[in-house]
Amino acid sequence: MDGAGILAPKLDPTREDLQRALDRQLKAIPASGAVGFERSLEIAAACRQLGQPDSAYGWLRQAALEAETFLQWxxxxxxxxDMRREAAPRARRKARVAVLGSYTTSQLVPLLGLAAFREGVDVEIYESRYGQYSQDLIDPESELHAFHPEVVILAVHEGTLRLPELSDDPDGAVGAELERWRELWALASERSSARVIQHTFVTHPALPLGHMAGRLGSRYAMIQMLNSRMMREAPAEVAFVDCERLASWCGKRAWFDDRYWYLTKQAVAPDALPLLACHTAAVLAATLGLSRKCLVLDLDGTLWGGIIGEDGLSGITLGGGPAGEAFVDFQSFLLGLKKKGILLAVASRNDDSDARLPFEKHPDMRLRLADFAAFVAGWKDKASDLRDIAGELGLGLDGLVLVDDSPVERALVRAQLPEVDVVELPADPTEYVRTLTGYLGLETVTLTDEDTRRTEQYVARREASRLAGATGSLAEFHRSLEMSARVTPFDQQNMARVAQLIAKTNQFNLTGRRPGLAELNALVRDPNTLHLCLRLRDRFGDHGLVSVLLGRQDGEAIEIDVWVMSCRVLGRTVEAKMIEHLCREAAARGSRRVRGTYIPTTRNELVRDLYADLGFELIADTAGTTTWEYDLSGRGAIRNDLIAEWADDGSRPAVSTPEDAIALPR
Incomplete structure (x- = not known):
């Protein structure tokens, strides 16, 4: 593509020709926003020629969203x-990724880079030589380890497994094979501190034993057993792409094309590679903490058929027939997303009372008002509603996903809020579940106790916000919350949540550093590491583990390396409670000073002045990166008397602070 194409038919177009042709094409885009792959790619090429890299990348992302065939991808x-060689794309995260294959991955890797870009990740990729996945991991001097990957992707196929065609001891054979993979995972974690994404193994449909294969100790049965045991027994730093599921989704005739295996040792057929690349990129983004957090739902035509304000409760389509059953099943699917920690919200152009009526009185509704973290109904435009929801929940716009049956509303949001992902919902409600299943921005790789209770925690946050408006002073509001905290070191019970919070937190993240689970496990074994996590309760509920701090002893000082906190508890003085405990731990170690650094990122402007607000003194400023120090020996420990200590029995004891502690600066 050279940017001329349909945009400028002249053989040697000038810049002005290109700009005029581009403007014509942009004006010709229908209100629905439907563009198509070819036009999106040509517009991207024209923007590139015109020296507009951000626009070019935006249209290239649209082309990637529209691409369907391998050739398009x-x-x-x-x-x-070619564009990346000229200018790197804006990305939510950059990452060094190693792709280690048991088969030829040269066709997969470029697609993976594009799919990762589509998910907001700019990846630098190391690709191993054919079949060298284990050698690269085993050799401490390999190019892989010199590359220092943050994530290792094991792109492997069933042909590399050391399983017999038949076994008298299938459990033992599977156990031995599982141990081999455990050792490889450990090597990736120990030598590179890398997180691992493992492709599971796809069973080939050509089976000499036919339909008996599942009943015997066959290779087919053992591969299924191995996949199941891998996913159940792998350590938390290993995530999976369920390739057996993907092959079932697209059909194994499409997944396997033995011609490519015999010609180029490519185990996955070209037609299936885009699907594999997209799902691998989605798991990669989730591993890096970039999963979207909130699904914002329209109502009329989305959760039920018809218009509640015109058709009334008895006139909407919900249950009692094929179309109505499709809406019920879609709601059930949404409930499943809520259970894995995805927030649900409503943005509807309806009177508020009409919008709430089906949730309160329709017998076939699966969703209830309590299932929503935010509910906005009125007559503002959808983009304004989304801004309001993001503000109410304390999320960035890039945490939202819109699901709306109206092409016009979808196009409006895409144009005004490009940070928001928009699901292209089809006209037929029987396709809603399939469509949302195919949307990959909600992929997750862990499921913690906090995830299962996330909606309740945000509802508690909303109730606290309402209380804030009904009280006088800020201190009075904080006391009325009856907050209590438990601050403890990391342990195996909370380590998965600690790693998840570090990976996902952007706004209250002082340094942007994100050690993974393997690195965290190594750090807590170091006696010079100080590690604390804070769990918060208030009168409205248990907010779970909401803050994490990592420090290290450096002579008579404690240096804060990582400090993150959930946006759900911003403005609650939780940061002062964490510093109170840090001061205690520092004093117990004989430290005289606490130092912290603020490294600016695109998302953490919120905490630029945090250390100053806590009473630290500025000791260095280099191009916006600031270093701060608190003199424990001269000023005493900081205390926060607005949050009590959480007693073992869950009660809220009276506040007790050391006599030499000083109150938090106001």
Missing amino acids: QAAALTFR
Whole structure:
């Protein structure tokens, strides 16, 4: 693509020709926003020629969203490669990723880079040589370890497994094979501190034993057993792409094309590679903490058929027939997303009372008002509603996903809020579940206790916000919350949540550093590491583990390396409670000073002045990166008397602070 194409038919177009043709094409885009792959890619090429890299990348992302065939993906990936050589894309995260294959991965890797870009990740990729996945991990001097990957992807196929065709001891054979993979995972974690994404193994449909294969100790049965045991027994730093599920989704005839295996040792057919790349990129983004957090739902035509304000409660389509059953099943699917920690919200152009009526009185509703973290109904435009929801929940716009049956509303949001992901919902409600299943921005790799209670925690946050408006002073509001905290070191029970919070937190993240689970496990074994996590309760509920701090002893000082806190508890003085406990731990170690650094990122402006607000003194400022110090020996420990200590029995004891502690600066 050279940018001329349909945009400028002249053989040697000038810059002005290109700009005029581009303007014509942009004006010709219908209100629905439907563009198509070819036009999106050509517009991207024209923007590139005009020296507009951000617009070019935006249209290239649209092309990647529209691409369906391998050839389309390949064309877009080539354009992405050329554009990236000229200017790196804006990304939510950059990452060094190693792809280690048991088969030829040269067709997969470019597609993976494009799919990762689509998910907001700019990846630098190391690709191993054919079949060298284990050698690269085992050799401490390999190019892999010199690359220092943050994530290792094991792109492997069933042909690499050391399983017999038949076994008298299938459990033992599977156990031995599982141990081999455990050792490889450990090597990736120990030598590179890398997180691992493992492709599971796809059973080939060509079975000499036919339908008996599942009943015997066959290789087919053992592969299924191995996949199941891997996913159940792997350590938390290993995530999975369920390739057996993907092959079932697209059909194994499409997944396997033995011609490519015999010709180029490519185990996955080209037609299936885009699907594999997209799902691998989604798991990669989730591993890096970039999963979208909130699904914002329209109501009329989305959760039920018809218009509640016009058709009334008895006139909407919900249950009692094929179309109505499709809406019920879609709501059940949404409940499943809520149970894995995805927030649900409503943004509806309806009177508020009409919008709430089906949730309160329709017998076939699966969703209830209590299932929503935010509920906005009125007559403002959808983009304004989304801004309000993001503000109410304390989320960035890039944490939201819109699900709306109206093409006009979808196009409006895409144009005004490009940070928000928009699901292209089809006209047929029987396709809603399939469509949302195919949307990959909600992928997750862990499920913690906090995830299962996330909606309740946000509802508690909302109730606290309402209380804030009804009280006088800020201190009075804080006391009325009856907050209590438990601050403890990391342990195996909370380590998965600690790693998740570090990976996902952007706003209250002082340094942007994000050690993974393997690195965290190594750090807590170091006696010079100080590690604290804070769990918060108030009168409205248990907010779970909401803050994490990592420090290290450096002579007579404690240096804060990592400090993050959930946006759900911003403005509650939780940061002062954490510093109170840090001061105690520092004093117990004989430290005289506490030092912290603020490293600016695109998302953490919120905490630029945090250390100053806590009474620290500025000791260095280098291009916006600031270092702060608190003199324990001269000023005494900081205390926060607005949050009590959480007693073992869950009660809220009276506040007790050391006599030499000083109150938090106001």
